[in-house]
Amino acid sequence: MGLAKELRELGAEAVVAAPPDEEFVTLLERAGVPLVPLGPTVHSVVAGPKPPTGEDALKLAPALVAARFETLSAAAEDCDVILATGLLPAGARDVAEKRGIPYVYACFHIFGLPSRHFAPGLRPGTPSPEGETDNRVLWQQDAQRVNALYGGALDEHRAAIGLPPVDNVRDHVFTGSPWLAADPVLCPSEGMTDLDIVQTGAWIQPDDRPLPDDLEKFLEAGEPPVYVGFGSMAAYAPKDIARVAIEALRTLGRRILLARGWAGLASIDDADDCFVVGEVNQQALFRRVAAVVHHGGAGTTTTASRAGAPQVVVPRIADQPYWASRVAELGIGVAHQDPTPTVESLSAALTTVLSPETRSRAKAVADTIRTDGAAVAAKLLVETAKA
Known part of the structure; x- marks a missing residue:
């Protein structure tokens, strides 16, 4: 919402493709931003009596890839750039590649980006051997788990639109220059990863609603x-x-x-x-x-x-x-x-x-938290679209 509002201030149009949860629908309607329903609701995935299992993830991952190819191919028909967020939005870059338009991956923290300074988080699939402490090795094994989750479906859908297979799905999605939509005081990024991070600051949508x-x-x-x-x-x-x-x-x-x-x-x-x-x-x-x-x-x-x-x-x-x-x-x-x-x-x-x-x-x-992150990102995104 915050980014979409700032894009409109610059004269650009913005469409949000997101899970059709009632909360998201309400928020976007309030902002007057068009919503394209993408995939299942988040609530249906996480709000069961027990947390999702690794087996659930193995089923959900290819379904999400298919949903992105189908939904984004139509939603991006008249667009000049695709910006994707989320844990691993496999499929978004591929739609942009087929359409010949720029693609940007933006994350809200550095935790998921490969780093020499910290190990990857837990992910469904074959766990790393006990006792392995080399972060570079651990991140290589993380990439293998991502390939196991998304690789087959991604390559199948890429082949269907005439694109070659991808060797490393995670790095393909993240690109070499991901945007970091997080405040630099709360989430310092310099030296934390070998990727060329573009830190915009957090994307904040000002909320002027009165309290009940x-x-x-x-x-x-x-x-x-x-x-x-x-x-x-x-x-x-x-x-x-x-x-x-x-x-x-x-x-x-x-x-x-x-x-x-x-x-x-x-x-x-x-x-x-x-x-x-x-x-x-x-x-x-x-x-x-x-x-x-x-x-x-x-x-x-x-x-x-x-x-x-x-x-x-x-x-x-x-x-x-x-x-x-x-x-x-x-x-x-x-x-x-x-x-x-x-x-x-x-x-x-x-x-x-x-x-x-x-x-x-x-x-x-x-007093040190920046409030201009969405405006910074919007300007960069417009410049990226025009490049």
């Missing part, structure tokens, strides 16, 4: 509450996290603001010190809370940091441990690396986060 009246009343009825939310984690959310958070915060004499999210967080009783909220303007809300307890998604971390809200990050998957570590390194919060918080462990983390020192540091870092 009942939420306003709750906020004004006492001291700032602590926000607890796990966004789209659904089956990945810590077990009993609502109960654990409520009991921990009551131990500290704090009010609680639960975000329902896909995990369906709910209060454990009818006490008036706890309020449950649905989808809401986090940019406005996080400026009015004492702290934010969350899973460490790129967007939530950036929004909380920009608001100057101290954070407790309980990472679950993918890039979330990276964001947790950055929050801790910057001194703007605590990384709760144990995936199953207890009342005692969460109380200890919150005691640190709610200290004047952490709040002061969070406020100082907030």
